[in-house]
Amino acid sequence: MKAVNFLICGVGGQGTVVASDIVAEVGLKAGYHVKKSDVLGLAVRGGSVISHVRWNPEELHAPMVGNGEVDIMLAFEPLEALRRLNFMKDTGIVVVNTQKIPPISVNTGKEEYPSDEDILARLKSRVKHVYPVDALKKALEMGNSKVINIVLIGFLSTLLHVEANYWKEAVRKFVAPKYLEVNLKAFEAGREIGGMK
Amino acid sequence: MKALLTGNEAIARGAFEGGVKVACGYPGTPSSEILETVAREYKETIYAEWSVNEKVAMDVAAGAAYSGVRSMVTTKLVGMNVLSDSLFYLPYTGLEAGLVVVVCDDTGMFSSQNEQDNRWYSILGKVPMLEPSDSQECKDMVVMALQLSEKFDTPFIVRSEMRIAHSKSEVILKERIPEIPLPKKFPRDIEKYNCNAVFARKKRPIIQKRFQELREFAETSDLNKIIWQDTELGIISSGIVYEYAREVFPRASFLKLGMIHPLPERLIRDFSSRIENLLVIEQLDPFLETQIKAMGIKARGKDIFPPYDEILPEKMRECAEKAGLIEPSPKKKVIDLGNLPTRAAVFCPGCPHRATFYALAKLKVPVTGDIGCYNLGSLPPFNAQHTMGSMGSSVGQLHGVYVSGSPERAVATIGDSTFFHAGMPPLVNMVHNRSKGVVIIMDNSTTAMTGHQDHPGMDQTLMGEPTEKIDIHRLVEAMNVKLVRSVNAFDVREVERTLKECLAWDDGPAVMITKGECIFVSRRPKPAYAVDPEKCIACETCLKVGCPAVVKSEEIYSKNKRKKTRIDPVLCNGCGVCSQVCPTGAIFQTKKLEAKE
Numbered sequence: 096m097k098a099v100n101f102l103i104c105g106v107g108g109q110g111t112v113v114a115s116d117i118v119a120e121v122g123l124k125a126g127y128h129v130k131k132s133d134v135l136g137l138a139v140r141g142g143s144v145i146s147h148v149r150w151n152p153e154e155l156h157a158p159m160v161g162n163g164e165v166d167i168m169l170a171f172e173p174l175e176a177l178r179r180l181n182f183m184k185d186t187g188i189v190v191v192n193t194q195k196i197p198p199i200s201v202n203t204g205k206e207e208y209p210s211d212e213d214i215l216a217r218l219k220s221r222v223k224h225v226y227p228v229d230a231l232k233k234a235l236e237m238g239n240s241k242v243i244n245i246v247l248i249g250f251l252s253t254l255l256h257v258e259a260n261y262w263k264e265a266v267r268k269f270v271a272p273k274y275l276e277v278n279l280k281a282f283e284a285g286r287e288i289g290g291m292k
Numbered sequence: 293m294k295a296l297l298t299g300n301e302a303i304a305r306g307a308f309e310g311g312v313k314v315a316c317g318y319p320g321t322p323s324s325e326i327l328e329t330v331a332r333e334y335k336e337t338i339y340a341e342w343s344v345n346e347k348v349a350m351d352v353a354a355g356a357a358y359s360g361v362r363s364m365v366t367t368k369l370v371g372m373n374v375l376s377d378s379l380f381y382l383p384y385t386g387l388e389a390g391l392v393v394v395v396c397d398d399t400g401m402f403s404s405q406n407e408q409d410n411r412w413y414s415i416l417g418k419v420p421m422l423e424p425s426d427s428q429e430c431k432d433m434v435v436m437a438l439q440l441s442e443k444f445d446t447p448f449i450v451r452s453e454m455r456i457a458h459s460k461s462e463v464i465l466k467e468r469i470p471e472i473p474l475p476k477k478f479p480r481d482i483e484k485y486n487c488n489a490v491f492a493r494k495k496r497p498i499i500q501k502r503f504q505e506l507r508e509f510a511e512t513s514d515l516n517k518i519i520w521q522d523t524e525l526g527i528i529s530s531g532i533v534y535e536y537a538r539e540v541f542p543r544a545s546f547l548k549l550g551m552i553h554p555l556p557e558r559l560i561r562d563f564s565s566r567i568e569n570l571l572v573i574e575q576l577d578p579f580l581e582t583q584i585k586a587m588g589i590k591a592r593g594k595d596i597f598p599p600y601d602e603i604l605p606e607k608m609r610e611c612a613e614k615a616g617l618i619e620p621s622p623k624k625k626v627i628d629l630g631n632l633p634t635r636a637a638v639f640c641p642g643c644p645h646r647a648t649f650y651a652l653a654k655l656k657v658p659v660t661g662d663i664g665c666y667n668l669g670s671l672p673p674f675n676a677q678h679t680m681g682s683m684g685s686s687v688g689q690l691h692g693v694y695v696s697g698s699p700e701r702a703v704a705t706i707g708d709s710t711f712f713h714a715g716m717p718p719l720v721n722m723v724h725n726r727s728k729g730v731v732i733i734m735d736n737s738t739t740a741m742t743g744h745q746d747h748p749g750m751d752q753t754l755m756g757e758p759t760e761k762i763d764i765h766r767l768v769e770a771m772n773v774k775l776v777r778s779v780n781a782f783d784v785r786e787v788e789r790t791l792k793e794c795l796a797w798d799d800g801p802a803v804m805i806t807k808g809e810c811i812f813v814s815r816r817p818k819p820a821y822a823v824d825p826e827k828c829i830a831c832e833t834c835l836k837v838g839c840p841a842v843v844k845s846e847e848i849y850s851k852n853k854r855k856k857t858r859i860d861p862v863l864c865n866g867c868g869v870c871s872q873v874c875p876t877g878a879i880f881q882t883k884k885l886e887a888k889e
Contacts, residue, residue, distance in 0.1 A: 140637035161606030
């Protein structure tokens with residue numbers, strides 16, 4: 096077993112915390128020592144949010160890591176992926192949801208949102224693998240825009256050698272029972288994008 | 293059984309396992325999830341409530357502890373200031389059953405107006421304090437604090453902080469203890485429970501004696517532990533930074549303090565005598581360092597590590613390298629990201645506060661503000677809440693502006709929950725002291741910013757029981773405020789018209805209550821609005837409502853060469869504020885309800 100450091104980032108309200116809870120839970124099930132840390136602040140009000148999750152074969156101390164120490168980033172928004180890029184190892188993987196949520200400063204013309212090409216180029220210049228995923232499109236296909244987090248979790252699950260069942264169990268644990276079915280479908284849809292069924 | 297719990301969930305679990313019967317507090321980041329977890333997971337055994345404020349919560353817990361049941365109070369850092377008034381009589385009275393106060397500090401100031409180091413309260417209030425460093429310890433220390441509280445006849449404080457509260461780590465779950473104290477006949481022991489100065493004076497020597505005993509206890513308690521490794525460097529630490537220090541100094545010896553007041557002096561002396569260089573690592577003030585140095589022990593600490601903000605592992609490593617304590621680590625690749633657009637928090641699409649701040653910005657009146665989501669009105673594009681200090685301050689400040697003789701008629705903005713918490717006394721004060729000014733009570737039917745908790749203006753308690761709803765309008769009328777207006781928070785014109793009426797009012801204070809449910813309360817999504825590009829003249833008026841759903845389109849309006857606007861149907865919650873400010877009627881409501889929860 097190899098240690099894995101995750102960073103999950105996005106915009107408040109996108110469901111990043113549930114995603115990080117799932118990643119943490121899966122690590123525990125897979126036999127790792129696990130710690131995680133969320134920075135919520137005013138998160139539900141559309142600010143930047145960030146969670147660290149650490150899987151480690153041995154006992155862990157800090158629940159977060161610093162610059163250059165993240166193996167896998169799960170970014171819910173392209174600008175947020177870019178903002179957290181220095182956390183990545185050179186050998187790291189960035190999974191980025193392509194749904195752009197321009198901050199108010201961009202809408203009011205005070206600041207410029209970087210172009211898709213610029214963001215992608217900068218991500219690629221820094222890490223080994225970048226996987227853009229259109230999770231919003233998939234979520235809307237399932238009829239619920241809120242399940243983008245689980246689409247992304249589905250995709251993420253294809254990058255790790257952990258049984259799919261652990262992931263499904265964790266999804267079950269952290270989504271409201273009322274929305275379980277659509278979330279499980281979203282998980283499968285994410286896996287399909289990742290090339291696995 | 294092993295589970296991954298946040299520090300807050302672990303504290304709730306500790307209350308359950310430790311036999312708490314009454315748990316209360318006021319919501320505040322980063323502490324809110326403790327009572328939410330209690331009410332969700334342990335409601336069969338624990339009574340939990342959101343009290344109107346922290347001081348009331350403290351007295352509720354005291355009353356329960358006097359009655360013989362174990363109780364817990366939870367608060368964010370600044371709530372300590374509110375509850376301290378009541379906490380400070382408890383070491384004098386003692387109690388019939390265990391009482392623990394859990395405070396979550398906010399090192400780094402992620403969601404608080406200051407960065408106070410609440411460890412000082414233990415000295416000031418003469419209350420023993422424990423400090424966990426992970427979720428397991430959160431749980432264990434709550435259980436232990438309850439037991440020790442009874443043993444030493446004093447409340448205990450457990451000090452957590454954001455990085456513990458909102459971090460998850462592994463916890464071994466146990467059963468609820470079998471020997472739970474039950475309510476007994478209320479003690480008529482006036483000399484013990486009445487803090488009349490004559491009685492209280494007699495308690496002072498008892499408190500001193502208690503602390504002597506507590507010091508002895510601290511010397512041998514396994515709350516404090518030594519990890520012997522290399523003796524060249526020894527570190528005294530506690531809380532979350534202890535965890536960071538273990539990673540940054542993997543070979544050093546550690547004295548890990550779980551009980552931080554009172555300190556175990558002999559243990560500290562013994563540890564420091566057997567190591568070559570002593571380092572004290574703590575966030576915020578030199579709380580431990582000052583006391584350790586006062587023992588005549590040579591140590592380094594705040595000359596190496598900053599006295600404010602977090603000392604995350606990366607920062608700790610950097611400081612230690614600079615001080616020559618560790619070898620420099622290989623240089624990390626950091627690329628310059630340039631000036632990325634900032635992403636400040638913002639009123640949600642469909643927020644009932646938007647129209648009010650649109651009106652306040654338009655009328656350019658001075659606004660004393662308060663604590664809650666509406667403080668986002670201080671940010672662009674509104675820039676319309678000019679002060680914010682502490683809970684309820686807006687209304688007191690408004691009166692101060694008036695009595696200063698300021699030439700402008702000012703406005704205070706305060707939320708419904710904050711009004712109940714600390715806004716009522718200053719409004720009564722305004723009436724009594726013949727003030728003038730406008731108080732806007734922004735009633736969104738919840739305590740929104742902290743995650744949507746109940747308050748006395750709502751019809752359901754934390755336990756999910758139906759309850760009497762207190763009508764703010766009638767309450768304010770009963771205070772003899774002569775102009776009280778309730779308005780639809782989503783009606784831009786009505787809000788502006790009423791605000792002007794209130795500003796012109798000269799017979800005492802005026803109160804405008806804006807009524808509109810928070811989108812997290814109503815949960816009834818309305819069809820999204822859309823922009824008719826034929827009618828849009830790219831005047832950008834709709835952008836002045838500062839809604840994340842109103843974005844620039846790629847289409848250019850030929851006359852002014854500016855980008856037209858469009859509405860993101862996924863983000864829009866259909867409140868219609870943008871359509872009310874559009875001068876050409878270009879924004880209309882669609883029929884289609886976008887796929888939403």
